[in-house]
Amino acid sequence: MTEQRVAVVTGASRGIGRAVATELAARGQAVVVGYAGSADAAAEVVRQITAAGGRAVAAQADVADEAAVAAAFDLAEQEFGGVDVVVHAAGRLSQSTIADLDLDDLDALHRTNIRGTFVVAREAARRVRDGGAVITFSTSVVGLQLPTYGAYVASKGAVEGLTMILARELRGRDVTVNAVAPGPTATELFLDGKDEATVERLAKQPPLERLGEPADIAEVVAFLAGPGRWVNGQVVRVNGGIV
Template identity: 65%
Template sequence: MSAPAAGRVAIVTGGSGGIGRAVVERLAADGFSVAVHFSGNPGRAEEAVRTVIERGGRAIAVGGDVGDETAMGALFDETENAFGGVDVVVNTAGIMVLAPVAEFDLEALDRMHRINIRGSFVIAQLAARRLRSSGALVNFSTSVTRLQMPTYAPYVASKAAVEGLTLILARELRGRDITVNAVAPGPTATPLFLDGKDEDEVQRLSQAAPLERLGRPEDVAEVVAFLAGPARWVNGQVVFVNGGIG
């Protein structure tokens, strides 16, 4: 477990399921009060909140479109009103649509870019304005940016944009004592990853890493907790969390 974070406050976008849910529970275990952001499933967010509270932590659920700056401003407002400020923002919200470039639906591209790129920018902008000193922003990329896998090009393009935003924002916040990093998971057993894949493909991907298994959401949450807490000398980096793929 990371160093105690009593009195510190985190926002986790996309915190109602998959990796986001694991991050919520890990940060709460480390002593953070947590705002669990959701977009389309308030029930899962409330379940995450109940889990945190039952374990002695503090949490609230707040909904909204990550691409809407007004809604996300309200997310920060509600978090500050509930807990007194914001110290850490973990931006796990994202979608993945796969198809070859030649066949890709441009409406799907626009939808993915609104969430993955515009959403990341909106959250990063608010974090840059409102994080307290000694804070941290953790964005999410993907290990597929380095693997050149067919059908992933539109998704990778969106996540490459997140990496560029992350590396530059870390330098723009000079003097603020705020770290900005990105986590790039490999194949991880979440609904987002497993959706649309048959058993053979899942088995093949599970053997890609030298550790010969899929990642677990908790594996990724462990790294996020490090970046959100004790890792004050890790800044402006993309941290690959993939069991040794690529």
């Protein structure tokens, strides 16, 4: 019998992270459902997975807190025997022109998106078993360079850079490291504060003429977390064809 793969997924209580957690569980992986503050939502994800016959536990962790992140990995090892897959889906979004940027917002983005990614990546580098996979999250806006996304794109550009270097630092361990960069995706985080006309305009950007769904992103993550062993050190833009 093949040993069950074990995934730690941050930001898994809602949106894309939740879709990733349930997709990995549906494909046979045990899942640690990482969350920052939404305990009830995380518990619901665990219930959904276990009701379908899967294995899951919830772990609260501020991704920028190294002790809390280490404890989530400890839980994976205690409950399921180890860690094979790390998906770092937790993130923060703030929009402003650079001229009007509130530096407190910049610091908050830096803490979650840059420091948080480094903390999770560091723990992954130390703990992921040979043959595993690490998936971080960037954004297709890095390439689109849309106004008001300067601080967010700066943080995600950092994520792409550290992801590529980690892929090379793990040489010899058969561990893949990739970043997934979604385009406009119908999540609560994305839709918040946008009027119907704005959402419609963004939905028309890709040639497929719709917003992405969390499941669209989760399918790509699941591929990278399992069968996609020859994709390594890449940023995969999952955006329906936006150039």
